[in-house]
Amino acid sequence: MNHPVQIIPISPDILEIHWPEKISEPILFEILAVKRFLHEKWTGKIHRMYHGYQVLGIVLIEGQDLATRISEVYAILKENFQPGYNPSEFRTWKLPVCYDLKLVPALERYLDKKSIEWGDFVEMHTENSYRLYFYGFLPGFMYLGGLEERLHIPRKAIPDRKIPGGSVAIGGSQTGVYPMDSPGGWYEVGKTPIPFFGQGELRVPFRPGDAIQFESISLSRFNQLKQKENFSWTKWEENG
Amino acid sequence: MAKLRLEKSGILTTIQDLGRPAYSALGVPLSGPMDKQSFLLANHLMRKSPADACLEIYMGNLEMVFDSTCQVVLTGASGEISCGSKSYLTNEIIPVQKAEKLTLSGFKNGQWAYLAINGSFLSENIMGSQSYYPRITEKGRLNSGEEVHYQAAEHSIPLLHAKVKSSVVSNSDPLPAYRGPSFSLLSSDQQHRLKSGTFTLSREQNRMGIHLEEKIAHSLPEMITTPVYPGTVQLTSSGKLIVLMLDAQVTGGYHRLLQLPQRSIGTLSQLRPGEKFRFQLMDLPE
Incomplete structure (x- = not known):
């Protein structure tokens, strides 16, 4: 040791x-x-x-x-x-995330507070991968390390009553994905079409030690992936 | 397949077994009975495996109708129990006839009761468990008018049995507890308060945790997230004390002052808001 x-x-x-x-x-x-x-x-x-x-x-x-x-x-x-x-042994997974303001109007609030342009934000948030340390807080909620300091934002003083499942969010020095609807004090910045739960199991293959990289997708790609019953991680990795 | 129909569901009625220990590392709460001793007793009296599912009933006020003959038993919190025209005691095997109504009054003693059946409750099994947990299982609770499916056992249990005394008695014995990792960071005055002070259960309580009325003002530094367990006594940054219960999240960022063992968790769960108790600090091998 x-x-x-x-x-x-x-x-x-x-x-x-x-x-x-x-x-x-x-x-x-x-x-x-x-x-x-x-x-x-x-x-x-x-x-x-x-x-x-x-x-x-x-x-x-x-x-x-x-x-x-x-x-x-x-x-x-x-x-x-x-x-x-x-x-x-550790893999880097790409997780598709749609940052389109039509889908995630709440992102505006974050961009305003931070005075960051939409394009710059998406570039910064998707540039590096984030290490998955462990799951906690909610079933399937990832504690990810490595959020760039320029993207940090204090948590909301009064938590929102409901952050919808699939929301990608930032709170304090952390970023993560709400796997299910939950109250929360983080700012919504994106949305993934990939369901974390299904048929009574956690469906995402990420394990502590792995790295997660968000990959920006268009609204039409989001809707397309949302239709899919089974998301193939290997195909996604190959085709991007 | 037989059904029981809840004509009146009470405040919070769920199905519970021993929960989802295999999924803690994925952030899934353990779940399971708030008072494990009473839960195990219910299965024992029905001659069932300790891991079998029971109905967990909070505060009583239930009416249920069974559509086939079966036997049930209630343990834990107690009130008036009647079935058909007869009344029964806690821990007593109740023979239920087809279409008979089982009625539980509001509980007089304790908060959580367990109803085991001679047979088995049939409900969705998610991640190795039938325990209800909102957003993991389809249902978070049973509502009035809803049904629970069950399979009655082929053989009935002979009723000539020595009675088991009710186990839930409000007692004033202090609750055994162990010092948590942050205990030593407290001042000696604060440590003394935990050792010999009296604490009061607040109204703010559910299957995730029980908030206490008393506060401990402090200026301890913030912590990074660690594992927590049912029975962990947390100190929030504003000085609130929270005892985590069975549906608590698996990690937390607050200081951990004490850890209650299994038995203390069950005893505490049966105390009502406003009731007072003390901790009895115990030592562990180094």
Whole structure:
């Protein structure tokens, strides 16, 4: 491990591993490696396991000896645990987003506040890819890192009652996609035609560690993709 | 396939099983019963698997009509229960005849009750669970006039059984709790308040969380987002205390002062707005 970590018992069934408190890709990759390792090593012992930016939470199946589990984690991490994550495992996904003001009139509000031209905004928002750190807040809501500072905007003091599902939005130093209708304090800036949920499953293939790049599409392309029952990610990647 | 029809649905009636642990990493709330002990007891009395779905009923005031003969049991919060012309107790097996109406009064004790059936409730299974969660399952709650499908078991359970005493009693025992990661950042006065102060449940509560009346003013720095769990006691930036419950989001950006274990979550869920309680801080192995 390249970072100092602490093991913190939370309750008789929950323990956490804490990395230094900052948002950083090397920390994310270490968390993912430890998570994968424990997933294999503790088969049948883990009830659920998920993480934030620098904390990995491990909820054990009830009735285990917490002290034993803690000493096992210490042993694993002391043995000079090698994250051994191959960066090529992570993919960059292109997510089609329509920024047309006819579809997303609310974008005007953001552009006004920021005094940015529509074209410049679209270019800046689609220029770089964003790292997916984890899902939280709502089912399928991505915590994405790497929003350019010029695009930051304080969250709305009074959250909107309903941000529609599929909205691409910016709040504070973050950008993301509302996977379902939800109250929220972020500014709507675009809309993706790709449904995040369907047939009772999360339909998007993005995993923590992957990168997401927004790709600007026209309103007619948006409507075309919206009609599709099944979005083929591979075809999209190939044809753009 | 048989049906029960809710003539009166009460405030919040849902189907609950043990939830969606396999989907936490995708941001899906755990869900499941607010009072797990009472839920497990209901399945136990019906000789069912601990993971089977029950109806979860908030505050009572229900009327339901079954269209086939079956047996049910109610655990947890209690009020008056009648079926046909007879009355029944909490934890007592109730034989229901075809077309008979089961009536629950408003609860006198506790808030959450569980109704298990000798058979199974049939409803959509999404991400490995029948638990209702708005926007994941089609329905977020059962409304008056709606129906629940069920399959009655072939064999009935003999009724000659020792009675199980009602488990929900408003008790004044302090709630066991563990110190959360931000506990040590509080001043010793604030720590002392959590250790021995009295706290009051506010009206602001639902399956996601329970807000407490008391506040802890602080100037702790902002945090970056971490995992949270049912039972996590959060301190918001304005000093509010929120106890996260079963439908809470999986991550949060507030300081985490305490973590309630399973049993404390169930006990707390049965206390009503205005009721008071204390925490009993416990130690964990290092």
